[in-house]
Amino acid sequence: MKYNFDEIIDRKKSDCIKWDATQTFFGTEDVLPMWVADMDFRTPRFIIKSIENQLKRAVLGYTFAGEEWYSAIIQWLKHKHDWEISKDSLTFVPGIVRGQAHVLQCFTEINDKVLIMSPVYHPFFHVTTQLHREVVSSSLCIENNEISIDFNQFEKDIKGCKMLILCNPHNPGGRVWTENELKEIAHICYKNNVLVISDEIHADLTLPNYKHHPFASVSKEASEIAITLMAPSKTFNMPGISSSYAIIKNEKLNEQFQTFMQAGEFNNGNMFAYASTAAAYQQGEDWLKQLLQYIQKNIDFTEDFLENEIPSISMIRPQASFLIFLNCKNLNLAQKDLEQLFLNKAHLALNSGTMFGTEGEGFMRLNVGCPHATLQKALEQLKSALR
Numbered sequence: 416m417k418y419n420f421d422e423i424i425d426r427k428k429s430d431c432i433k434w435d436a437t438q439t440f441f442g443t444e445d446v447l448p449m450w451v452a453d454m455d456f457r458t459p460r461f462i463i464k465s466i467e468n469q470l471k472r473a474v475l476g477y478t479f480a481g482e483e484w485y486s487a488i489i490q491w492l493k494h495k496h497d498w499e500i501s502k503d504s505l506t507f508v509p510g511i512v513r514g515q516a517h518v519l520q521c522f523t524e525i526n527d528k529v530l531i532m533s534p535v536y537h538p539f540f541h542v543t544t545q546l547h548r549e550v551v552s553s554s555l556c557i558e559n560n561e562i563s564i565d566f567n568q569f570e571k572d573i574k575g576c577k578m579l580i581l582c583n584p585h586n587p588g589g590r591v592w593t594e595n596e597l598k599e600i601a602h603i604c605y606k607n608n609v610l611v612i613s614d615e616i617h618a619d620l621t622l623p624n625y626k627h628h629p630f631a632s633v634s635k636e637a638s639e640i641a642i643t644l645m646a647p648s649k650t651f652n653m654p655g656i657s658s659s660y661a662i663i664k665n666e667k668l669n670e671q672f673q674t675f676m677q678a679g680e681f682n683n684g685n686m687f688a689y690a691s692t693a694a695a696y697q698q699g700e701d702w703l704k705q706l707l708q709y710i711q712k713n714i715d716f717t718e719d720f721l722e723n724e725i726p727s728i729s730m731i732r733p734q735a736s737f738l739i740f741l742n743c744k745n746l747n748l749a750q751k752d753l754e755q756l757f758l759n760k761a762h763l764a765l766n767s768g769t770m771f772g773t774e775g776e777g778f779m780r781l782n783v784g785c786p787h788a789t790l791q792k793a794l795e796q797l798k799s800a801l802r
């Protein structure tokens with residue numbers, strides 16, 4: 416491997432949430448953090464260099480999204496996901512959740528209903544409720560450690576909703592939705608006049624043997640109703656830069672959104688965001704390929720370790736990204752006791768499954784975006800705790 420993903424980096428005392436905020440969120444510093452979804456790998460050199468190049472300027476003045484930013488994104492999406500988009504359809508947004516907040520404010524009213532397919536990345540709930548929209552929760556099916564959609568239920572739940580926030584691929588389950596599933600979602604939403612925010616932050620982390628389908632690309636209906644949110648942040652381990660973008664193919668919706676964003680200048684990125692995003696997409700192919708191999712190995716290792724050493728815990732095998740939903744139901748513990756077991760006995764900080772919705776009961780989310788040695792240590796601690 417050209418890149419060293421085994422390197423242990425001391426992230427402590429850098430005000431990073433994962434390592435420095437366990438006291439705040441878990442009440443202790445005596446834990447190995449395997450929670451917040453960033454990776455413990457070095458942010459690739461070409462990203463750092465693109466930021467250093469900006470710092471060499473004599474004046475850190477106002478900047479705009481230059482040609483490189485547009486063309487890097489357009490080419491990446493064509494090359495990676497066979498998705499053609501135009502420059503006009505692209506808008507900078509300063510983060511995916513912030514993007515969701517902007518979209519919700521732009522296209523829905525207070526008290527409007529917003530569908531969320533639970534369990535799902537918890538800020539989907541918060542952003543909706545904090546903006547005084549009503550969350551309608553539609554349960555995903557989790558059976559035999561596989562996640563699927565009950566479309567009859569989904570169709571019932573969507574009635575009266577104005578918007579769906581879709582997690583594509585899914586977090587915390589790591590599910591890569593198939594083209595047919597996405598077409599069905601689009602069809603039902605289109606029929607019911609529901610707009611869809613497709614959060615595709617994990618798209619580029621789709622693992623070998625799976626294919627990501629941008630929601631907006633699967634059908635004409637999908638492209639009419641989709642507001643796609645994407646970013647290089649998860650993929651290239653640069654979420655601290657707050658650099659994301661929206662793609663809207665429907666011209667009317669796009670104009671409405673761009674007007675909204677321009678009004679508050681929310682679409683003005685900073686010079687580091689533009690430069691690092693362009694660098695990621697122009698130079699990141701090789702790094703990403705190796706990263707995905709490394710993550711896949713960590714996932715395989717976790718699966719083997721559980722099977723051989725901790726058979727009372729199993730997992731939903733992710734098809735994308737570095738998060739594993741551990742199925743701890745066989746331990747027969749109440750969620751609070753399960754959380755205590757991980758925290759006080761295993762000395763591990765993981766996200767509790769119920770954080771993602773009640774359907775996450777009996778699960779804990781493990782982040783394996785870390786050096787192999789860290790993962791091994793975490794699993795050994797869990798094994799000892801269960802002994």
Ligand SMILES: Cc1ncc(COP(=O)(O)O)c(C=O)c1O
Nearest residue numbers: 452510511512513536586614616
């Ligand atoms: C599905 C999903 N959306 C959004 C985010 C956060 O993105 P941002 O920090 O750009 O708001 C995450 C982070 O884990 C995520 O998993």
